[in-house]
Amino acid sequence: xxxxxxxxxxxxxxxxxxxxxxxxxxxxxxxxxxxxxxxxxxxxxxxxxxxxxxxxxxxxxxxxxxxxxxxxxxxxxxxxxxxxxxxxxxxxxxxxxxxxxxxxxxxxxxxxxxxxxxxxxxxxxxxxxxxxxxxxxxxxxxxxxxxxxxxxxxxxxxxxxxxxxxxxxxxxxxxxxxxxxxxxxxxxxxxxxxxxxxxxxxxxxxxxxxxxxxxxxxxxxxxxxxxxxxxxxxxxxxxxxxxxxxxxxxxxxxxxxxxxxxxxx
Numbered sequence: 001x002x003x004x005x006x007x008x009x010x011x012x013x014x015x016x017x018x019x020x021x022x023x024x025x026x027x028x029x030x031x032x033x034x035x036x037x038x039x040x041x042x043x044x045x046x047x048x049x050x051x052x053x054x055x056x057x058x059x060x061x062x063x064x065x066x067x068x069x070x071x072x073x074x075x076x077x078x079x080x081x082x083x084x085x086x087x088x089x090x091x092x093x094x095x096x097x098x099x100x101x102x103x104x105x106x107x108x109x110x111x112x113x114x115x116x117x118x119x120x121x122x123x124x125x126x127x128x129x130x131x132x133x134x135x136x137x138x139x140x141x142x143x144x145x146x147x148x149x150x151x152x153x154x155x156x157x158x159x160x161x162x163x164x165x166x167x168x169x170x171x172x173x174x175x176x177x178x179x180x181x182x183x184x185x186x187x188x189x190x191x192x193x194x195x196x197x198x199x200x201x202x203x204x205x206x207x208x209x210x211x212x213x214x215x216x217x218x219x220x221x222x223x224x225x226x227x228x229x230x231x232x233x234x235x236x237x238x239x240x241x242x243x244x245x246x247x248x249x250x251x252x253x254x255x256x257x258x259x260x261x262x263x264x265x
Contacts, residue, residue, distance in 0.1 A: 051237055138203055
């Protein structure tokens with residue numbers, strides 16, 4: 001009898017709650033996240049403002065709901081770019097090898113030679129602030145890691161019997177790459193995706209914390225943490241609200257990744 005995979009169960013439960021919280025924030029928030037109200041500034045949590053208000057009287061719960069959506073959007077887009085481009089590059093280099101492998105992987109190594117965070121800072125500085133530019137910059141930074149993982153798996157798979165059988169039966173290259181090999185390496189890639197998602201959440205929060213990620217006029221969890229730093233002794237609930245969502249988002253996805261690696265599902 002197989003044991004219950006509690007890592008996967010709790011990970012899915014936490015992630016579902018956070019995603020529902022984020023989706024709700026796209027359609028409804030208790031207050032306008034950007035609306036200031038000097039009459040209630042720095043108010044403690046209450047029935048009117050469940051997470052309190054900040055120094056400008058803005059409702060923290062509303063800002064956290066919008067900020068969580070921004071963080072999720074950037075992290076999801078970052079992983080999507082890194083996974084799609086990295087998978088294509090890794091599949092081509094791992095399956096064909098030769099000069100194509102040399103050219104693409106040398107370019108991949110050149111990107112990897114720069115510290116990831118520093119490269120992202122340079123790209124955002126060139127592109128300018130904003131969610132889309134941050135997403136693009138982080139997506140580019142994440143490509144090399146996925147390319148290396150996929151290349152290794154495709155290089156190993158091309159000598160397997162099921163690939164040779166597909167070649168003998170006349171299957172096209174695209175079919176062999178993405179119908180025969182890719183599904184067989186999906187478990188490895190999925191684990192890398194969960195790790196990459198958490199790294200993207202932290203990267204977005206860190207860059208917004210430094211003021212070079214999401215624009216200050218947009219709600220962002222990282223920017224909220226930065227903004228609350230000077231007021232921890234007065235309004236500690238400001239930092240707790242944003243920090244809690246980041247922790248839960250990372251914890252949920254991390255537990256899912258851990259659960260997927262376990263064999264006792």
